[in-house]
Every structure is written in C-alpha cells, then in structure tokens.
Amino acid sequence: MKGPGTVELRDIEIFLTLAEELHFSRTAERLHVSPARVSQAIKKQERTIGAELFERTSRQVALTAVGRQLRADLEVGYRQIQQAIATASSAARGLTGVLKVGFSSAWCGNLVVRAADRFRARHPGCEIEIVEMPLHDRFGALRAGDIDLQLTELPVDEPDIVNGPVIYRDQRALTVPAGHPLARRESVCLEDLASIPLITITGPPQYWLDAHLPHHTPAGRTISRGPATIAWQEALSLVAAGKGACPTSIRSARYYARPDLAYIPFLDAPPVEFGLSWPSTGESVTVRAFVGTLVETADEEGPT
Structure with missing residues (x-):
C-alpha cells in the first residue's frame, strides 16, 4: 500500500526533467504528457514535502533551495533505478555477455564506437569489444569465432556468411x-x-x-x-x-x-559499399539488436 508521503517514480521523473528544462511545456513534450500532468505532479510533491520546489513567474521557472537539494539527492538514485531496470530487461531478452564487432576502415570504426556507446547505455549487461579487421583476411575472424559480426567492404559472397544491411555507399x-x-x-x-x-x-x-x-x-x-x-x-x-x-x-x-x-x-x-555480415550460424538476439542500433546510429548521422 502507498503511504501518505509516497511519491511515484513517474513523478520523480517529471520533477527531474522539469529541473533540467525549467519549462513546463518542454517538460511535457519531452515526457509525452500534458502540461497539466506536469503541474499536478509538482504540486503533489510540494504538498508531500511541505515546501515549494520551484519558483514560478510569468517569465521563468527556477529551482528553490529545497528543490536544488532534492534534485541532487534524487539524481543518483534515479539513475541507479533506471540502470537496474535496463539490466534486468536486457537479461530477460538474452542481451548479456560480450559482443565482438570488427571493422575495416576508419569511418566504419568510428561508427561502430558510437553505436557501441549507445548499445551499452541501453543494455548494461552487454559489453562490446571492437576489433580492426586485416585487409588480407576478410572472413577468417568470423569463421574462427574471434568476432561476431563485422562492418567491411562488400561484396561478400560466402555460403556460410549472412549479408546484413549496407551502411555506406561511397563514391x-x-x-x-x-x-x-x-x-x-x-x-x-x-x-x-x-x-x-x-x-x-x-x-x-x-x-x-x-x-x-x-x-x-x-x-x-x-x-x-x-x-x-x-x-x-x-x-x-x-x-x-x-x-x-x-x-x-x-x-x-x-x-x-x-x-x-x-x-x-x-x-x-x-560506389564502394560497406555492409554488415555475420556467420549464418551466429545470428543471435544480441547480434540483431546491435545491427539495429548501428543502422539507427548511421541513419541519424546521415551522409558524412
């Protein structure tokens, strides 16, 4: 049962977001709720605490001294809760362990690093190892199990290797x-x-x-x-x-x-094409998830 001083996790998220944005409408838009919901959550927390958390005028929103202290106290714990939930979710979906990703050129390596950072944030139980591929041996590391997938120059026409999405098409x-x-x-x-x-x-x-x-x-x-x-x-x-x-x-x-x-x-x-590939026997939920993250990262960056 909830006690009289209970604060919902969603309300804490609203408070921390408003403390960052200092704007009710932007906070509502970011959290996909109405401005009235934001205002309601803040008023509820202020009643529970017994003090104002924000100073509101027609021109600006600012944290009070109590609000600043609450923000400092809540942030660490809230991040820990988020990471714990993400870790549990990743484990439930099989997204744990080490994924080894190869690349063949500097720009492919840079993209893999950025995608790996995003992937780790989403799936804390999974670690990404990044390996540069030798120019002369295109598939040896895949076949030996030294890497799980790679981003390299095409073509790839091997019966035991899957062609994934093309990431770059360069002049x-x-x-x-x-x-x-x-x-x-x-x-x-x-x-x-x-x-x-x-x-x-x-x-x-x-x-x-x-x-x-x-x-x-x-x-x-x-x-x-x-x-x-x-x-x-x-x-x-x-x-x-x-x-x-x-x-x-x-x-x-x-x-x-x-x-x-x-x-x-x-x-x-x-054009020169760079695409993802992995062993036909090595497609896993982690490989599929990382491929999606890498494609998403490349699409957001656009041509470079």
Whole structure:
C-alpha cells in the first residue's frame, strides 16, 4: 500500500526533467504528457514535502533551495533505478555477455564506437569489444569465432556468411602519387586505369579482388599490376613511392590524407559499399539488436 508521503517514480521523473528544462511545456513534450500532468505532479510533491520546489513567474521557472537539494539527492538514485531496470530487461531478452564487432576502415570504426556507446547505455549487461579487421583476411575472424559480426567492404559472397544491411555507399576514388599527371585532374574514369598499375592485395577472395581491382577497362584495355601487399597503410606507401595506384572510397581523402597522395573521384565507377555480415550460424538476439542500433546510429548521422 502507498503511504501518505509516497511519491511515484513517474513523478520523480517529471520533477527531474522539469529541473533540467525549467519549462513546463518542454517538460511535457519531452515526457509525452500534458502540461497539466506536469503541474499536478509538482504540486503533489510540494504538498508531500511541505515546501515549494520551484519558483514560478510569468517569465521563468527556477529551482528553490529545497528543490536544488532534492534534485541532487534524487539524481543518483534515479539513475541507479533506471540502470537496474535496463539490466534486468536486457537479461530477460538474452542481451548479456560480450559482443565482438570488427571493422575495416576508419569511418566504419568510428561508427561502430558510437553505436557501441549507445548499445551499452541501453543494455548494461552487454559489453562490446571492437576489433580492426586485416585487409588480407576478410572472413577468417568470423569463421574462427574471434568476432561476431563485422562492418567491411562488400561484396561478400560466402555460403556460410549472412549479408546484413549496407551502411555506406561511397563514391569510388583513385589514390595516386601527388606528382602523377592524374593528380592534376578533377576526376578520372575507368579507362584511365590503363595508364597506371594497380597496387594489389594478397589474400581476399577473387570475386572481391575483381570488384575492386579489375584486370581490364570497359573498352577492354589491360590494367597492369603493381606490387602486392596485405596492409592498407603499406598500400598507401607504395602509391606514394610511385609504384602504382589504388582504388578506394572518397572518404579516404579525409581519413587517410597525406601530402604525397591525391584522391581523385571516379565519374563512371560503381560506389564502394560497406555492409554488415555475420556467420549464418551466429545470428543471435544480441547480434540483431546491435545491427539495429548501428543502422539507427548511421541513419541519424546521415551522409558524412
């Protein structure tokens, strides 16, 4: 039974929100209640406590000394209650333990970190570990169970791996030495690949290499090969040394900027896509929940 001095948890939420907003209408809008409900809750608490919590004028709302003390005393306990409820809810839905997420590029890593922060806040019983994926081994960590899902360049065409949503579709660009004639161009086309060797990557499946490092231009001209590497930073160093060029996403111009490199956008090449993937036997409630959180985070940020 409720005693005469009982204050509902919802009323505490209303008080703390009003203490932050200092505006009845904004508080009501934020909590999806009416301004009258906010006013009623505050008056009820003031009657219970026996003192005014807010000073109200036609121009402003301000906490009284009693209100400031109550806010300080309530905030810690209220956060603990919220976290306890969130933890119990996550456990009931199976959202506990460690989820290991891989990424292949700086912008994908940044997005995963932001999504992980949001996910931890929602599901305190679940921890996220973030791992950078090697360029040469696209699926080894997934198959070994070292990670649970990854955000990497497409395509992925593996019978034991699920393709999830595409997160980024970026304009394709060509990385060339800063002193190369193509570096003075505002754009390039696929036919230009016949004029410079491509740095190759050792390790990925042939279909992945064909998608990113073609052997012929659309007109059938041969695209020669430069040195091979297994690491992205080494590929950039080979380009800077004049050993060839390397196709990439236009975002690389911002995330991997170097004075000895130039990133020239393609006019006629398909976009570079980055998508989520996970083992076909590894889809769990936690994986599905994190995929939803990551998509939500990416959608809110929009193109960057």
